[in-house]
Amino acid sequence: xxxxxxxxxxxxxxxxxxxxxxxxxxxxxxxxxxxxxxxxxxxxxxxxxxxxxxxxxxxxxxxxxxxxxxxxxxxxxxxxxxxxxxxxxxxxxxxxxxxxxxxxxxxxxxxxxxxxxxxxxxxxxxxxxxxxxxxxxxxxxxxxxxxxxxxxxxxxxxxxxx
Amino acid sequence: xxxxxxxxxxxxxxxxxxxxxxxxxxxxxxxxxxxxxxxxxxxxxxxxxxxxxxxxxxxxxxxxxxxxxxxxxxxxxxxxxxxxxxxxxxxxxxxxxxxxxxxxxxxxxxxxxxxxxxxxxxxxxxxxxxxxxxxxxxxxxxxxxxxxxxxxxxxxxxxxxxxxxxxxxxxxxxxxxxxxxxxxxxxxxxxxxxxxxxxxxxxxxxxxxxxxxxxxxxxxxxxxxxxxxxxxxxxxxxxxxxxxxxxxxxxxxxxxxxxxxxxxxxxxxxxxxxxxxxxxxxxxxxxxxxxxxxxxxxxxxxxxxxxxxxxxxxxxxxxxxxxxxxxxxxxxxxxxxxxxxxxxxxxxxxxxxxxxxxxxxxxxxxxxxxxxxxxxxxxxxxxxxxxxxxxxxxxxxxxxxxxxxxxxxxxxxxxxxxxxxxxxxxxxxxxxxxxxxxxxxxxxxxxxxxxxxxxxxxxxxxxxxxxxxxxxxxxxxxxxxxxxxxxxxxxxxxxxxxxxxxxxxxxxxxxxxxxxxxxxxxxxxxxxxxxxxxxxxxxxxxxxxxxxxxxxxxxxxxxxxxxxxxxxxxxxxxxxxxxxxxxxxxxxxxxxxxxxxxxxxxxxxxxxxxxxxxxxxxxxxxxxxxxxx
Numbered sequence: 001x002x003x004x005x006x007x008x009x010x011x012x013x014x015x016x017x018x019x020x021x022x023x024x025x026x027x028x029x030x031x032x033x034x035x036x037x038x039x040x041x042x043x044x045x046x047x048x049x050x051x052x053x054x055x056x057x058x059x060x061x062x063x064x065x066x067x068x069x070x071x072x073x074x075x076x077x078x079x080x081x082x083x084x085x086x087x088x089x090x091x092x093x094x095x096x097x098x099x100x101x102x103x104x105x106x107x108x109x110x111x112x113x114x115x116x117x118x119x120x121x122x123x124x125x126x127x128x129x130x131x132x133x134x135x136x137x138x139x140x141x142x143x144x145x146x147x148x149x150x151x152x153x154x155x156x157x158x159x160x161x162x
Numbered sequence: 163x164x165x166x167x168x169x170x171x172x173x174x175x176x177x178x179x180x181x182x183x184x185x186x187x188x189x190x191x192x193x194x195x196x197x198x199x200x201x202x203x204x205x206x207x208x209x210x211x212x213x214x215x216x217x218x219x220x221x222x223x224x225x226x227x228x229x230x231x232x233x234x235x236x237x238x239x240x241x242x243x244x245x246x247x248x249x250x251x252x253x254x255x256x257x258x259x260x261x262x263x264x265x266x267x268x269x270x271x272x273x274x275x276x277x278x279x280x281x282x283x284x285x286x287x288x289x290x291x292x293x294x295x296x297x298x299x300x301x302x303x304x305x306x307x308x309x310x311x312x313x314x315x316x317x318x319x320x321x322x323x324x325x326x327x328x329x330x331x332x333x334x335x336x337x338x339x340x341x342x343x344x345x346x347x348x349x350x351x352x353x354x355x356x357x358x359x360x361x362x363x364x365x366x367x368x369x370x371x372x373x374x375x376x377x378x379x380x381x382x383x384x385x386x387x388x389x390x391x392x393x394x395x396x397x398x399x400x401x402x403x404x405x406x407x408x409x410x411x412x413x414x415x416x417x418x419x420x421x422x423x424x425x426x427x428x429x430x431x432x433x434x435x436x437x438x439x440x441x442x443x444x445x446x447x448x449x450x451x452x453x454x455x456x457x458x459x460x461x462x463x464x465x466x467x468x469x470x471x472x473x474x475x476x477x478x479x480x481x482x483x484x485x486x487x488x489x490x491x492x493x494x495x496x497x498x499x500x501x502x503x504x505x506x507x508x509x510x511x512x513x514x515x516x517x518x519x520x521x522x523x524x525x526x527x528x529x530x531x532x533x534x535x536x537x538x539x540x541x542x543x544x545x546x547x548x549x550x551x552x553x554x555x556x557x558x559x560x561x562x563x564x565x566x567x568x569x570x571x572x573x574x575x576x577x578x579x580x581x582x583x584x585x586x587x588x589x590x591x592x593x594x595x596x597x598x599x600x601x602x603x604x605x606x607x608x609x610x611x612x613x614x615x616x617x618x619x620x621x622x623x624x625x626x627x628x629x630x631x632x633x634x635x636x637x638x639x640x641x642x643x644x645x646x647x648x649x650x651x652x653x654x655x656x657x658x659x660x661x662x663x664x665x666x667x668x669x670x671x672x673x674x675x676x677x678x679x680x681x682x683x684x685x686x687x688x689x690x691x692x693x694x695x696x697x698x699x700x701x702x703x704x705x706x707x708x709x710x711x712x713x714x715x716x717x718x719x720x721x722x723x724x725x726x727x728x729x730x731x732x733x734x735x736x737x738x739x740x741x742x743x744x745x746x747x748x749x750x751x752x753x754x755x756x757x758x759x760x761x762x763x764x765x766x767x768x769x770x771x772x773x774x775x776x777x778x779x780x781x782x783x784x785x786x787x788x789x790x791x
Binding site for chain 2: 020021022023024025026028029059060063064065066067081082083084086087088120121122123124125126127128129131136137138139140
């Protein structure tokens with residue numbers, strides 16, 4: 001169930017788009033920013049608000065790769081596997097991240113909800129291949145060692161915050 | 163702030179030019195995605211801090227009055243030389259400093275800004291040790307002709323004033339006041355500008371078709387859904403010169419009598435979205451977007467629509483479906499986008515780079531444009547040069563430049579091995595290569611020449627591959643991409659790409675037979691002939707093209723069960739050469755699965771049943787004793 005606060009937030013987002021049905025993708029993007037994923041209740045609430053069927057909103061949410069119906073970790077690591085990164089060895093880096101965190105393609109998020117590892121087809125930073133991003137910050141010219149260091153650093157950062 | 167006449171625009175231009183000229187030195191720090199990742203924003207902040215600490219006047223934006231002498235400090239768009247980033251350019255000398263660090267800022271300010279001394283350590287040197295102070299003299303830049311990328315890296319990407327100062331929006335004024343819609347369309351047609359998004363459809367013809375429609379509501383849409391892996395030309399243009407894109411789109415509006423515009427940008431480009439948003443707000447504030455632009459009576463509004471991660475949305479009808487808030491699936495054509503596009507209205511849909519070419523054509527004329535490139539392929543083309551090449555980055559060359567010039571003169575040659583092939587046009591394109599029967603290195607890069615050899619310019623991604631790249635694996639890589647991105651609407655693409663991927667996976671994992679190759683060819687033909695949209699029709703191109711030029715590699719995989727490039731893990735085994743092994747035990751310590759054993763000072767051995775072929779032993783051996791066989 002959504003709390004009143006959450007409903008208010010979503011109303012504000014929909015209002016900023018004047019409840020336009022055509023803005024459903026932009027609205028979903030903003031809602032996802034709030035939750036880091038799209039909860040089922042939120043999808044239903046948006047459908048009602050925009051006077052769209054739940055099936056339609058679900059259809060849009062599942063079509064686009066950026067939308068996730070599963071909760072994601074605090075740090076979302078996106079490993080670029082575009083052509084340029086691929087030929088410069090992106091797969092060993094992806095494997096290093098997965099090994100470090102004990103995650104896989106089927107189970108991309110760690111149990112403590114700290115990390116999610118996924119691949120992305122191209123970030124357009126091909127000149128710096130291979131690259132990855134952590135919550136949209138680009139890390140260039142990755143190596144397996146840099147990947148391991150990055151995880152260590154992020155873990156420390158998270159520990160210090162708590 | 164609103165500019166309400168053409169004369170006022172010219173007056174403002176003079177004023178901004180003066181302000182720009184009063185900056186006796188200008189520091190342009192690259193703020194493209196690449197250099198930002200390298201820390202260019204920290205360099206920018208440090209520079210500003212240092213200049214102000216010295217009590218000097220630092221202009222981060224163009225001030226109106228007074229025009230006191232100052233140092234201009236700006237975030238520019240992508241300079242293109244991403245490999246060497248972060249980049250810093252100093253005007254008016256045109257010096258380019260590479261791989262700049264925050265610690266270098268003080269020295270740069272003391273020597274190069276306050277004095278006129280160049281810092282040798284920071285200039286580019288080629289592999290023979292020749293140093294190049296000026297950006298334009300570096301071989302990477304020297305052979306380029308920049309039209310669409312003209313301002314990228316040379317002006318402040320976040321300032322409409324600088325854009326106006328260097329001649330921005332003058333083409334729009336000309337289109338609004340000196341030309342009729344028909345004349346603009348004729349000029350574009352005569353220039354033979356062709357769509358830079360891949361297909362190469364004549365832009366003038368497209369515009370003429372939209373102009374003919376009697377429907378009062380029409381749209382201008384810019385396709386910034388640059389999803390091809392290995393391409394980032396459009397991203398750099400949107401980030402580095404957003405006003406140029408906007409100006410091109412408004413001119414398209416004037417030419418086709420369309421009054422609403424959308425820029426569709428993929429969500430993976432947050433910086434491009436931010437820069438465009440800011441540019442649109444500035445243009446609205448200056449009266450260059452909105453109602454009654456420059457007092458001409460012409461209205462045009464522009465919005466950004468963000469994608470959400472679907473490659474197929476680069477296809478016209480899928481893109482418009484996505485802007486409308488639907489699943490981005492292509493539809494059957496006709497009706498075509500020019501008749502029934504966005505919201506069922508006539509729509510001009512062009513790529514970012516195409517719009518960037520419009521203002522110079524209007525300003526300098528179709529005849530000037532036709533001086534570049536071969537017949538029917540006029541103008542320049544931006545390419546993203548990546549992969550196993552010395553100088554990766556963004557380049558722009560006249561159409562018809564040869565592949566050799568691009569890879570060896572501009573790109574500085576192949577990295578980590580010998581030249582094997584170039585993948586051009588992304589997952590819809592093919593490869594160019596050099597082998598016993600073919601030599602594509604001296605082929606012209608233009609729409610028509612590439613079509614003849616089964617490749618296409620596509621959006622302009624050029625991925626160079628050395629002899630350590632396995633072409634079967636490359637084909638599998640692209641098929642994996644296309645299969646992932648297939649929207650699932652039509653059966654040939656949905657099922658066909660899946661089956662092709664399975665066949666290719668079998669081959670690289672050592673389960674392939676000659677029948678696999680026959681089946682691949684049959685499927686490729688069927689999918690190309692029957693798929694609904696461009697994505698499906700071209701999905702098999704990388705396979706067809708690699709089969710054509712590297713058939714022997716496929717045969718080696720399925721018959722000899724060998725990967726000639728040594729890339730396919732299932733087909734290689736790692737062995738220690740007893741002659742070279744010194745028995746140091748380093749490999750045994752590095753092996754993550756404990757597959758290596760032996761006695762100190764006598765040759766070690768790899769247990770093939772345990773080996774996971776990770777290559778750690780090979781990479782770690784100081785005596786190159788670990789071999790792939």
